[in-house]
Amino acid sequence: MNLDVLYLDNHLxxxxxxxGILAQADKTGDLDLFTLAKQFLKEKFGKPGNVFLGLVxxxxxxxxxxxxxxxxxxxxxxLSVQFRDNTPHKHxxxxxxxxxxxSGTCKDYLLKEDQQVRIVPADHPQARYAELSWxxxxxxxxxxxxDVSLKTGRxxxxxxxxxxxxxxxxxxxxxxxxxxxxxSNIALHCYRLGIxxxxxxxxxxxxxxxxxxxxxxxxNEIARLCNH
Numbered sequence: 119m120n121l122d123v124l125y126l127d128n129h130l131x132x133x134x135x136x137x138g139i140l141a142q143a144d145k146t147g148d149l150d151l152f153t154l155a156k157q158f159l160k161e162k163f164g165k166p167g168n169v170f171l172g173l174v175x176x177x178x179x180x181x182x183x184x185x186x187x188x189x190x191x192x193x194x195x196x197l198s199v200q201f202r203d204n205t206p207h208k209h210x211x212x213x214x215x216x217x218x219x220x221s222g223t224c225k226d227y228l229l230k231e232d233q234q235v236r237i238v239p240a241d242h243p244q245a246r247y248a249e250l251s252w253x254x255x256x257x258x259x260x261x262x263x264x265d266v267s268l269k270t271g272r273x274x275x276x277x278x279x280x281x282x283x284x285x286x287x288x289x290x291x292x293x294x295x296x297x298x299x300x301x302s303n304i305a306l307h308c309y310r311l312g313i314x315x316x317x318x319x320x321x322x323x324x325x326x327x328x329x330x331x332x333x334x335x336x337x338n339e340i341a342r343l344c345n346h
Contacts, residue, residue: 121155129315132324252267
């Protein structure tokens with residue numbers, strides 16, 4: 119499997135993750151992006167032995183889009199702080215079931231148990247605050263295209279927060295979707311990501327178009343966003 123590399127320097131490797139691939143290895147033993155990225159660097163630079171790579175954030179397996187890896191321990195530490203403090207600019211495209219218009223903000227408290235996330239009261243002892251904003255771009259035949267800006271980075275956050283409001287992500291049967299998307303993945307894609315370079319301190323932003331399964335679904339609106 120080829121790696122879709124968006125950016126590479128001494129401290130960073132930025133890739134466009136395909137849907138269906140794990141961000142990092144788990145008990146399934148299936149192919150994962152972290153291992154692929156290390157192999158890419160090993161081959162590209164002819165490095166013997168182990169290659170350092172830092173995982174500083176993740177995307178769910180059925181989700182596609184931009185992921186940043188750290189190539190040095192210094193970069194890993196500084197990027198981890200950025201993601202912990204929610205300073206990166208994270209923008210997603212989502213196809214959701216239902217007809218939605220306008221824009222809004224979702225503020226909830228989430229609890230993850232047994233790989234499932236649910237919304238709980240604010241005073242729950244394990245609750246974690248989650249916030250996103252959304253904007254409807256177009257809708258047709260009961261499917262709406264949303265531009266989602268992620269303010270926090272909780273597991274399954276976009277999926278549960280949109281589903282809770284009656285707009286599950288297309289294909290996301292775990293969180294209430296009724297229709298499949300491409301047979302195994304969901305219509306959620308991180309199309310734009312902005313960070314501060316961990317050593318140069320300058321802002322960097324990348325954009326990436328969604329995978330082939332999205333073609334024919336709001337192509338013009340998506341092209342305008344990804345090329346902006």
